[in-house]
Amino acid sequence: MTTTPPTTTAPLPPVLRPHRIPADGLYEGRRILRRTPDDWTERPYERFEVIPQAATIGAEIRGLDLSRPLSGALRAELNRALLEWKVLFFRAQHLASGEQREFARNWGQLESNPLLARGDSKDVVRFDKAAGGAPTFENVWHTDVTFRERPAMGAVLQLREVPPAGGDTLWADMAAAYDNLPGQIRERIEGARAVHDYLPGFARFCTAAQLAPFQAEFPPVEHPVVRRHPETGRRMLFVNASFTTRITGLDEAASDRLLRLLFQQAQVPEFQVRWRWQAGDIAFWDNRATQHYAVNDYGSHRRVAERVAIAGDRPH
Numbered sequence: 001m002t003t004t005p006p007t008t009t010a011p012l013p014p015v016l017r018p019h020r021i022p023a024d025g026l027y028e029g030r031r032i033l034r035r036t037p038d039d040w041t042e043r044p045y046e047r048f049e050v051i052p053q054a055a056t057i058g059a060e061i062r063g064l065d066l067s068r069p070l071s072g073a074l075r076a077e078l079n080r081a082l083l084e085w086k087v088l089f090f091r092a093q094h095l096a097s098g099e100q101r102e103f104a105r106n107w108g109q110l111e112s113n114p115l116l117a118r119g120d121s122k123d124v125v126r127f128d129k130a131a132g133g134a135p136t137f138e139n140v141w142h143t144d145v146t147f148r149e150r151p152a153m154g155a156v157l158q159l160r161e162v163p164p165a166g167g168d169t170l171w172a173d174m175a176a177a178y179d180n181l182p183g184q185i186r187e188r189i190e191g192a193r194a195v196h197d198y199l200p201g202f203a204r205f206c207t208a209a210q211l212a213p214f215q216a217e218f219p220p221v222e223h224p225v226v227r228r229h230p231e232t233g234r235r236m237l238f239v240n241a242s243f244t245t246r247i248t249g250l251d252e253a254a255s256d257r258l259l260r261l262l263f264q265q266a267q268v269p270e271f272q273v274r275w276r277w278q279a280g281d282i283a284f285w286d287n288r289a290t291q292h293y294a295v296n297d298y299g300s301h302r303r304v305a306e307r308v309a310i311a312g313d314r315p316h
């Protein structure tokens with residue numbers, strides 16, 4: 001008598017479904033992007049190659065030289081990829097600072113950063129601890145500048161110098177984090193608001209004297225705990241361990257309990273992508289839909305990163 005080995009027909013959980021990459025190397029948009037409530041479109045990308053790095057977040061884009069001006073069509077196609085993948089990676093671009101700013105300008109005004117910018121350009125933040133530059137937000141998950149009323153829409157980061165090993169960056173998908181919350185928690189946070197404040201996040205790197213001048217410019221602000229993406233309409237978890245200090249209307253203990261649970265949800269490995277940098281690589285992320293974390297595992301080696309951030313709108 002022959003026995004058939006047991007098989008399972010159960011589908012993989014949604015966040016782990018593999019993407020189909022056809023033999024010609026062009027990714028055919030398997031997933032469907034919701035553009036407007038009545039228009040569900042599925043189109044492959046036409047102008048570049050998209051190599052997914054994880055099921056829902058992160059794609060390497062091949063075949064583009066970002067130092068060249070973008071046509072409207074190419075910008076639109078890249079924006080569609082950004083909305084779908086939330087962080088795009090481009091190898092070996094080696095952009096001059098001006099080129100990096102020009103690329104980012106295709107998405108809007110650059111945001112000046114009085115807290116972190118050093119040197120003459122107020123919109124380029126250079127992370128280089130060895131040279132006394134801005135601290136990186138290592139070991140803290142965060143969405144950039146949520147202590148502003150209008151946090152950045154996105155950011156373009158280039159690694160100028162990489163350590164011999166380590167120094168990766170992780171990004172996490174806040175739509176997946178929201179979608180995978182238990183229903184009763186989703187109900188509980190619907191309509192909830194939370195306070196965001198730069199002080200606790202920066203106090204880990206800066207002295208009180210360095211931070212004091214910015215208190216008037218950046219008073220604590222309130223944002224919704226769940227924000228709707230302005231372009232896709234998707235709901236996303238919008239609290240982060242670096243800047244979110246309190247759920248409005250809850251006492252401190254209840255707020256801490258709920259925030260801890262939400263921070264933990266935002267840090268689930270299945271919602272993440274990890275990029276191993278080479279010098280000259282660019283990462284372009286949708287700051288409305290993600291959090292990120294720079295891994296501090298390279299000892300005393302040098303790692304130099306430069307970032308420009310694109311101005312965003314008020315979360316709703």
Ligand SMILES: O=C(O)CCC(=O)C(=O)O
Nearest residue numbers: 136137157169294305307
């Ligand atoms: O250095 C990194 O990998 C990321 C630093 C960071 O948090 C940022 O550029 O916003």
Ligand SMILES: [Fe+2]
Nearest residue numbers: 137142144292
């Ligand atoms: Fe950041």
